[in-house]
Amino acid sequence: AQSVTQLDSQVPVFEEAPVELRCNYSSSVSVYLFWYVQYPNQGLQLLLKYLSGSTLVESINGFEAEFNKSQTSFHLRKPSVHISDTAEYFCAVSTGFQKLVFGTGTRLLVSP
Amino acid sequence: KAGVTQTPRYLIKTRGQQVTLSCSPISGHRSVSWYQQTPGQGLQFLFEYFSETQRNKGNFPGRFSGRQFSNSRSEMNVSTLELGDSALYLCASSLSHSLLDEQFFGPGTRLTVL
Numbered sequence: 001a002q003s004v005t006q007l008d009s010q011v012p013v014f015e016e017a018p019v020e021l022r023c024n025y026s027s028s029v030s031v032y033l034f035w036y037v038q039y040p041n042q043g044l045q046l047l048l049k050y051l052s053g054s055t056l057v058e059s060i061n062g063f064e065a066e067f068n069k070s071q072t073s074f075h076l077r078k079p080s081v082h083i084s085d086t087a088e089y090f091c092a093v094s095t096g097f098q099k100l101v102f103g104t105g106t107r108l109l110v111s112p
Numbered sequence: 113k114a115g116v117t118q119t120p121r122y123l124i125k126t127r128g129q130q131v132t133l134s135c136s137p138i139s140g141h142r143s144v145s146w147y148q149q150t151p152g153q154g155l156q157f158l159f160e161y162f163s164e165t166q167r168n169k170g171n172f173p174g175r176f177s178g179r180q181f182s183n184s185r186s187e188m189n190v191s192t193l194e195l196g197d198s199a200l201y202l203c204a205s206s207l208s209h210s211l212l213d214e215q216f217f218g219p220g221t222r223l224t225v226l
Contacts, residue, residue, distance in 0.1 A: 032211050043116070043202060043217035044155075051211060090155060098145050098209045099168040102155035 002027040002093045006103035013110055015083055021076040021106045023065075023091030033074040034092040034100065035065055044090065050074065061085075086110045114138065116205050116218035124224045130191040133221045137184050137205030143167075144186040145215065146178060149200040158201075161186055162209040190223075198225045 003026045013019045025031060035047040048059040055067040065076045074091060088107050092100040117136040125131050137144050145168075146158040157170040161180035178188040184205075190197055200222050204215040 036217075041219075043219045044204075045217070046214050049214075092155075094211055096211060097168055098143055098160050098162075098204070098206055098211065098213075098215060099157050099170075100145075100147075100155075100215070101157065102147075104154040 002031060002095060002101045004091050004093050004101055004103035006091055006106050008106045009104065010107045010109065013081055013108070015110055015112050016080045018079050019077065019081050019085075019108065021089050021091075021108065023074045023076065023103060025072050025074065025091075025093045027072075027093060027095065029095050031093045031095055033065075033067060034094070035059075035063070035074070035076050036090045036092060036102075038088045038090065038105075040087070047076070047089070081108070081110050083110050083112065116203055116216050118201075118203050118218040118221050120221060121219065122222050122224075124226065125193050126226050127193055127195060129193050130189065131193060131223060132187055132189045133201055133203075133223070135186045135188075135203030135205070135218060137186070137203075138216055141205035141207055141216075142184050143206045143209045143213070144180055144184065145204045145206075146186070146188050147202045147204070148172075149202055149220070150198070155202070158188065160209060167209055193225045195225050197223065199223060 033050045036044040050067045058064045091103040143162045145160040160168040180186045200220040204217045207213040
């Protein structure tokens with residue numbers, strides 16, 4: 001069975017500072033990895049995903065994540081955060097088809 | 113293009129009752145998945161339907177069931193409600209059940225069991 005660990009339940013950061021949200025997974029087979037974002041009172045939105053190919057994937061709003069198979073990690077990074085990035089971020093894994101196993105989420109709090 | 117619609121948005125029930133939640137996927141999407149979100153357990157996969165057939169199922173008791181209609185709309189039912197069923201229930205739709213197709217999530221139905 002697969003599992004996802006997001007060690008940080010909350011990450012406070014100042015605006016324009018860099019941030020890293022950590023995600024580690026456990027699986028005995030090949031996996032596909034995702035980051036979703038949930039803004040207050042809204043559903044989940046896909047931020048980025050790794051299915052195959054380049055291990056570095058980017059989103060349109062400046063986030064990036066790198067798939068590291070040896071460390072079983074898929075950490076999310078942004079070099080400079082904005083107030084509007086305040087949200088909860090979920091890492092997820094799948095071994096195939098539309099069945100996602102989610103981590104417990106990391107709340108990113110950006111303050112001025 | 114309209115997004116995923118879930119009805120109702122809020123629901124209050126008492127223990128022992130049953131409840132039905134509805135999900136209308138994005139037009140053209142044939143796969144619908146359901147997730148339960150609680151503060152304690154996080155997001156947990158319930159089941160996925162594609163072309164009216166359940167393709168995957170999570171580790172939930174038989175009180176949780178679902179179905180999909182020919183127009184791809186889906187319903188999930190919870191019978192004999194327990195306090196622990198209080199949660200945000202999220203529905204997601206995609207073109208197919210391939211991971212190459214992005215899942216789009218609805219705003220959720222917040223169920224409170226008293």
